[in-house]
Structure formats: C-alpha cells, structure tokens
Amino acid sequence: MTQRVVIIGGGQAAVSAALRLRSQSFEGSIEILCEEPGLPYQRPPLSKKYLKGELDRERLHLRPEEVYQDLKITLHRETQAHFIDRLKKRVATRNRGAIAYDKLILATGATPRCLPTSVGGDLENVYTCRSLADADLLAGEVRPGQRLLVVGGGYIGLEMAAVAIDLGLEVTLIEMQDRILNRVAAHETAQWFRKLHLDRGVDLREGVGLERLIADGKRATLAALSDGSAVGVDLVVAGIGVSANDRLARSAGLFVENGVLTDESCLTSDPDIYAIGDCAAFPFRGEMTRLESVQNACDQGEYVAEHILGQAPANYLPEPWFWSDQYDVSLKIAGFNRGFDHVVTRPGEKPGAISLWYFIGERLLAVDAMNDAKAYMMGKRWLAKGQSPDQIALADPGLPIKDIPTKDTQAAAAA
Amino acid sequence: MVTITFIEPDATQKIVESTLGLSVMEVAVRNNIQGIAAECGGQCSCATCHIHIEEPHFKIVGAPVDDEEDMLDFSDSRKPNSRLGCQVTVTEELNGMIVRVVGDE
Ligand SMILES: Cc1cc2nc3c(=O)[nH]c(=O)nc-3n(C[C@H](O)[C@H](O)[C@H](O)COP(=O)(O)OP(=O)(O)OC[C@H]3O[C@@H](n4cnc5c(N)ncnc54)[C@H](O)[C@@H]3O)c2cc1C
C-alpha cells in the first residue's frame, strides 16, 4: 500500500497531483519539495498580465496556504532535492534531511536556456523569464522609453515584446531561424503574428541572430546582430527555449534523454517513480514527446494521482491545448500539429477573428484560433471525438462552423 | 465581505466568504471548491470554470458575451444561466449567491 507520496518540484504539475490524490481520498502523507521560496504559482501570467502590473502577486498563487494545510499537503519550501536513493527509497535534501517515499513523483519542470557568456549572456541587464523572481527583476527594468531587445521569436518572446510595447518601450525582436514561431506553428500563423507585431511597432527581424552584446561596465548597451547592424539596448530578454530539469533523474540512474523518459503511464524506468509536466518525455503518437504546457502539467498530475490509487486507465492520452495573449489578441490552440502536411485558413465570424487548421491528409490535428473562441471550441470538440471537418466547407466563412460536415478519422489515427 | 454558496458536482454544499473584487473562479480556487480546475488562470481560454448561477443573482450578473459566450456555446452543460466563473466579479450585490459547479464534462 502506498502510504507516503513525495513530489519533487512545486509547479502546476506537482500541485495538480497532490490535489487529485486528496480529492480521490488518499489518506497517506503527501510532501512537496520545492526549491522556490514562495507558494506554488502560475507561470503563464509572468510574461503577460503580471509583468504588465495588472495582476497582484497573490493572485498568481495556485492555492492559498490554508488549502495545503487543510488538506495535509506538506509544502517544504526552499528545499532542493539533490539526490534520490532508489534502493532505500529516500530523497536527500540539504535542509530537511532524507525524506522517505513509497511513490515518488518528479515534477521538476524546465530551465530556460541562457545566452552564452561568450556573447555577453552574463551581463547584468540580460534576463530570462521563467520564475516569479525573474519576472520581478524584469518588472523593475521595464520602463517607458527603454530599449528592449528580445532574443527569440517563440510565444514567450512575442508575449514579452507585446507587454513591452504596451508599456511604452522600444522593442526589437530578433529570431535566428528564418521566421518566428518556427518550431511551434505553421508559416500562416507566423505571418499573422509577424504583421501584428510590425503593426504595433516592434522592429521584428527574422533570420537574424545575436553576434554579441557590447557592454559599458556590467550592462549591455549595444547588440551586434548577424546582419551586420547594431541596436542600442537598455535591457535584453532571451526567450530561446528551455531544457528539461532531468539532472536529478539522470544521477539516480533513470533513463533520461531530453527529459525524464516515461512509459504511457508516466512511469520512469523505476516502477515507483513517475515523471510529469515539463520535465518528462512520454510516448505520444509514436515519438517521445515533451509538452510544455499547463494542460499537460495538470493532466499528467491528475493522471499519476489516479495511477497511484489504481484508478487510472492504462495510458495517459493528452488532449493538448494552449493559449497565448499578445496585446488585445487571444490565441487559443487545440490539438498538437506535429506532422501536419497542410493548413486550411478560415476567416472568423467576428472582425479580427481567424483560424488556421492543421491537417495530415483528411485528419485534423490542431487549430490555431486568433480571437476566435468559436473555432477553438469547435476544434477541441472535433479532436476529442476523433472527427475531422470537411476542408472545403471549413474554408467557407459563410457556413456556420456548427454546420460543417465531419468525418470520423479516429480509425485512421489509430492505424 | 459577501457569502457565496457553491454546490459541487457531487452535490456537496460549501458556504464561503469572499472579499469583493475577486472573480468567482478565484473564490472557488481559494476555497478548494471541487470541479473548478481553472487551468488558464482566468484568461477565458479553458472553460474549466463553468458554473450555473441561480436567481435572483443571475439577473444581476447577466448573460455571457463575446468570447465567453462562444466558449460556453459548445458545452454540453450549457444552460441559460451558464457563466465562466473567471468572468464574473464578486460585488456587494452578489451576497447570498448560489453557484452550481458544472465540473468535468
Ligand atoms: C513566462 C511563461 C509563460 C507561459 N505561458 C504559457 C501559456 O500561456 N500557456 C500554457 O499552457 N503554458 C504556458 N507556459 C508553460 C507552463 O507554465 C509550464 O508548462 C508549466 O508551468 C509546467 O509546470 P511544471 O509543474 O511541469 O514545471 P514548473 O512550473 O517549471 O515547476 C517546477 C518546479 O520545480 C522546482 N524544482 C526543480 N528542480 C527541483 C529540485 N531538485 N528540488 C526541488 N525543487 C525543484 C522548480 O524550481 C520549479 O518551481 C508558460 C511558461 C512561462 C515560463
């Protein structure tokens, strides 16, 4: 019988697992070890409303302290796990000794990649945005009139650019690849966001990398770019991706490769250790996959809680979704577009609304919906039911979305 | 301070107190009300904060509009008094409100 569950990491995945264990009436002990100082919080607002000063710190918390107390979930803050002794089933910490477990959940998240020191990544005014501490440092620097250089045109970089423009900064965004959102979206979506940011005044340059930052003392003042130009900077933010926090798992001898490897049940190569959220890579549609999203963190957390209690189905099957807010634009994504071969565009029913639909052959994989909640919800529903819309009808904005004929493509998906 | 009664998906009733200015979703989360996952944290993007608001208070908060309406439109549990909890702000007038939580769909 499982009496003691220990969770390493205090993010959305960890909390979701702990809460689900309790809501499913688990009566053993639950201990969360987290190296961060405060209560577990949501990260998405860090590059959105929080940075903009529109959301108090308290409102970032996933739950207030009393909820953890009431539910007898022990939160060890400022507690880093530094070794897992799998034979003795104990986690070593520096400040709380060894903590014994029956089942261990790794929910250690990810760490942002930093600009290399060789290009000036260690200068004082060069930031990343992953933690509340990062966002607080950044918030102290974003002031009207300052010149911001964003390195990296992924969602976080674009969100940072949008917030900075809204706050009255001058923003240059560079993307080394030939277009923004290169890894995560089709060129149609990239094109739409490129226009958005250009219209709002971002100096957006694609196919341009950072050569190096030139400093005056400890602060970068000039950025030399690969196109031979230079831009003056007051602060620099790197949004160049993250790497999974898998060091602990690796040193414990678990299988690790770009994330802690798990099977379909989120179990690592040790049957008493699970890995969930941003740190985990699991088999999904034939490939080991790491999803960096709130959806996956929450759903895997709930899944492993049920798995520990013997209540879960054999496989964790994600239904991915994601969102991003930039200026007054709400992007909502349903599905996972990996492997798509074409995209169908559907102008929305409201002004400014548009959706881009990813297909592989006849099968719908995902939709990017800009200001189009209807398209997002319809897409989510079709995906959940394994249905795919008729593509000619989909491209016809005159046809209400609910009237679009669909085909069952679940069988094709399984094949 | 106002009092709000939440009825969880399994019919458990919880009466909670709230300060003004929070969203109903935030009040639910702070009191660990079951059935409100609130995964997007109030960005009107997840619909995991779907509630039904009983009269007389539904009249006060009114029907959803724009994105919220579109999000709810596709729910199987859609009712005339459906709202997303994150889009309803707690005001003095909502004292005594009864909220039914829809939960997982
Ligand atoms: C700025 C920003 C914006 C985002 N926007 C969105 C969005 O709009 N939509 C979306 O779906 N997702 C978004 N994401 C991604 C989302 O926040 C993550 O996918 C999610 O937080 C992952 O949760 P997690 O619990 O797996 O990891 P994390 O939230 O990273 O939590 C892991 C925790 O474990 C701690 N830890 C690590 N190692 C140890 C150790 N050895 N001992 C103790 N503690 C340890 C870490 O300090 C951290 O607190 C965003 C992320 C960021 C940073």
Ligand code: FES
């Ligand atoms: S919390 Fe996500 S829609 Fe309300």
